[in-house]
Structure formats: C-alpha cells, structure tokens
Amino acid sequence: MFAGIINGVSAVAIPVLILAIVGHGWYKKIKVYEVFTEGAKEGFNVAVRIIPFLVAILVAIGAFRASGALDLLTGLLAPLTSWIGMPGEVIPMALMRPLSGSGAMGIVSELINTYGPDSIPARMAAIMEGSTETTFYILAVYFGSVGVKKTRHALPAALTADLAGIIAAVVVTQMVFG
C-alpha cells in the first residue's frame, strides 16, 4: 500500500509537471517551441562540463574499488551501518555526498554500473543523491561569494540535516524496495 502510493506519485509527477509548464506557457502565449529549444541548448554544455569531474572521481573510485581498498574500509564500517539497514556498498556514498556533488554522482553511476540500476545499493544511493546536498561546496561557494567568514550555526545545522537525510534515505529505501 505504502509502496503503491509512492510509486504512483513517482509515475504521475513528471508528466503532470511537463503538462503544467507547457500548458501555462501556451496559455500565456509564449512561443513554447522556440523558448524550449533556447533553454535546451544549455543541456549539452552542462553534460560536457561535468566530464572532467566524472573522469576524475570515477577513475579514483575505480582504483579504490578494484584494489580491494574499499572492501577493507567497508568491512571496518559495516558493523556500524548494518543496524540501520545500510548495505556496505553504499557507505562510500554516505561519506562522499556532503563533500562532492560530482563525486557522489560518480558513486551513484558506479553502483548502477556494478550492481544494475534496480539493485538495492543503486536505488539507495540514487535516493541519497536526490535527497541530500553537497554541504561543504554550497557553504564555501555561497558564503564565499559575499565575503562572510563567520558562518555561525550554518555548518553544524547542515551536517545534522545531512545525517538525518542519509538515515531517512536508508529507511525509506528499505521500506519501499527492500
């Protein structure tokens, strides 16, 4: 029942959103086709721009995994994470997510390539990717851009939220797909 509702929301969300955006544009007499293609041009740049980050992190993670180093670290952390239902394969994701967006995305891709997109580790990492953010990057860039050096309670609050988000992603994944 719970899984059914969640799947229903997932199935309906994108078509409804697209219809709403295009329909509202049409209603407001926007040249939807021209405007769409103008915005879509950016897509190529964004995808190409992330290639260096993807290569850097996928290669490093590939080395870490292929050498057996990841198995060593995962073995050390596994007793701590298993009681909340987090498989060992997802531990690197939980560690990487607040540090590097491109890195976390690399781990998601890595898990999808290794275990298949419909495996529990790949789904859990994808949900973590969607529901948490690159805390350190955002704090550095946003506060840096206006010259704020004393960030007060921003970092401790953000890290607490990250931890809550990661645990929530694990629990929800196990409830829906487990």
Add this chain to the structure above:
Amino acid sequence: MINTIWIVLMGGGILVAGFQCLGLDYSAATGLVMNPSFVPLTDLTKALFDSAKASVNLAMGLIGIMALWLGLMRIAEESGLVKLFARAVRPVMVRLFPDVPPDHPAMGAMVMNIAANMLGLGNAATPLGLKAMQELQTLNKVKDTATNAMATFMALNTSSVTFIPATVIGIRAAANASNPAEIIGPVILATGVSTTVAIITIKILQKLPKYRMPVVEGEEV
C-alpha cells in the same frame, strides 16, 4: 577537502593493490606464505581505463535529459510560472525568514532558488542562490558574519528540498532502469525529513549563546 579524498581514493587504491602483489597469505598450517604476482596491479590499470571510458558514456547519455529540463525551465520562467510560485509560497517564506521584509528582492531570489532545487536543477539553482545571498548581505549589519536568514537559507539549500531529482533520473534512464522515475516518491519523503531536521536545528542553534549574532558597536540591538 575533495583533494584529500581524491588522494586517499587514488593513492590508497594503488598502495593496496601494490601490497596485494606480494601475495601474502597466512594460515596456521603453512605459516606466512608469499606468492608474488603482478595481477592486482594489471587489474587496477584495466579498472582505471574502463572507469575513464564509462564516465564519458555516462555524460553523453545525460545530454538529452539535461536539455529537456533546461528547456522546460526556460518556458516556466518566461511564462511567469516561477513568479506565480513565488507568490504562492510567500506565507511560508515570511515565517522562515522573519528578518527579511516580504517584498525585499532577497525573497524573490530565494524562492526561485528553492524552486529550481525542487525541480532538481542544480545549475539553475546556483546562480539564483548566489543572487539571493547578495540580497541578504544588503540586510546584514556585520558583513563578515552570517545572519540568521543566511544560515536558514543555507540550511534549506544543503538539506536539498528536491521534488524531481532530474540528474539521478537521467543517469538511471541512461542505464536502462526498469522505471527510472520510481525514486521520486522516496526522495520527496527523505528530503522532507532532512529539511525538517535542518529547519528545527537552525532555529534551535541560533538561540544558543555560542552562535549569537555579535552586537554592532555603538548601535542598539
């Protein structure tokens, strides 16, 4: 920080593979045995090249879905749907940011940033977020210190209020997942938890003496 992590992953991997080349094995019967071999290092090299190739394939698969979302976003901006949305969430924003006047430009920029985040459009969210920070800075009396509004805005951003995680769905679609969008529901649930925790934590912490806003000299607060 990312430099350290990258070195640990890359260097740690190569060192561990090198160590495994020694082929050390211990058992009670035979004692410590050594079977040197180059296989772990040649395997590692192959993994490096395979990973590099996989990353480009991944990025190529992403171009289409990225273009789709950015195109739709542009329509929503031009049609005024984004502005409409800003007006709808105003009551929430006023409560979250009591120090910011409701009609201040900072409010509009923050709403647009949060909306872009909800749609999973990180690349649209960042420019809007930076604009919001500049607007918030105009309200700040102590320029090198974060205001409560800034910290709250950061907590919302870092806890990621996502409804449509477009990039992840794109990756899953590129990998032929049976239902790439099935993660939307779970993501909304998990992000709801992290955002709720973020707001509660930020509102509690800002009252602690340790994080109190410094008083500007010669000014009544």
